[in-house]
Amino acid sequence: MAHTAMSGSGTTAGDDPLQTAVWRLRSRGCWSDAAALLASGGDDPAPALQRAALLIERCLYTEQGWAEAEDALRVAEALAHDDGERGAAACERGYLAYASTLLGVRDRADEARAALGRAAALIGPTAPGRPLLDFRRGLLAQNLADSPQAARAAYRRAHEGATAQEDRLLMSFTWRHLAGLALRDGELAEARHGFAESLRLREELGYLVGTAPALAALAEAEPEPEAARLREEARRLFRLLGGVPTWLAGQLAAQPAA
Incomplete structure (x- = not known):
């Protein structure tokens, strides 16, 4: 099962100290603290949407906080006033519904499909939010539609x-999921390359909370003893972050320790 948490660009906006602080907290799994920095945005739709995205991502990694994420998303939806903002909010709505379905909280697959379809009608093919939307539609196709x-x-x-926009965090997700499909098809060299690229990007970005899953994914395509070394490093980071992401626990427990 492919679990992901991907909302936003994963990069700081220039030298904006607020965005730098948000990214540093988010990358360490402190989503609530990051969202709190955006709580005073007033009627501005951009911070409201970013706050909702952070809390939705927390749901994916911790399997908690669903009501708070839903409330934040409703605020963002209410503040959206043009097609781009409405499309971005619909993309988050679809992602939240997808997460709920994937993690077995509540079956919201129809809502996920409808929301991402609405987002596709509002976000143009060349709009900045289109790569993220395409990625999430891929998640639905892989994990809900098989x-x-x-x-x-x-x-x-x-x-x-993502490559055209130089969105390295999204690239780390697309590399990883393309590699996962390659591994499923027995294309080990392609899978190993994709997983390694995903890990490299996350390490360069300092995306600590996403590094353990990247290490565990690469271990699936590597021979022993390298696979065992990667899994042990994933376990170390997993423990360091207090057992986040929660869904990684089963995967790491199922594999032998180094």
């Missing part, structure tokens, strides 16, 4: 868009 071919096409579109 359609790896459709997922691969969506991930490739997302990867091309």
Whole structure:
């Protein structure tokens, strides 16, 4: 099962100290603290949407905080006033519904599909938010519709868009999910390359909370003893972050320790 948490660009906005602080907290799994920095945005839709995205991402990593994320998303939806903002809010709505379905909280698959479809009608093919939307549509195709071919096409579109926009965090996700499909098809060299690129990008960005999953994913494509070394490093980071992401526990427990 492919779990992800991906909302926003993963990069700081120039030298904006607020965005730098938000990223540093987010990258260490402190989503509530990061969201609190954005709580005084007033009627500005941008911080409201970013705050909702952070709290939705927390749901994916901790399987907690669903009501708070829902409340924040409703605020963002109410403040959206043009197609771009409404499309971005719909993209987050679809992601929250997807997360709820994937993690077995409540089946909201129909809501996820409808919301991402609405987002696709509002976010143009060349708009900045399109690669993220394509990626999330790939997640639905892979994990809710069991359609790896459709997922691969969506991930490739997302990867091309993320590369063009130099969105390295999104690229780390597209590399990882394309590699996962390659591994499923027995393409070990392709899988190893994609997983390694994903890990490299996350380490360069300092995306600590996403590094353990990247290490565990690469271990799936590496021979022993390298696989055992990668899993042990993933376990170390997992413990350091207090057992986050929660869904990684089963994967690490199922593999032998180094």
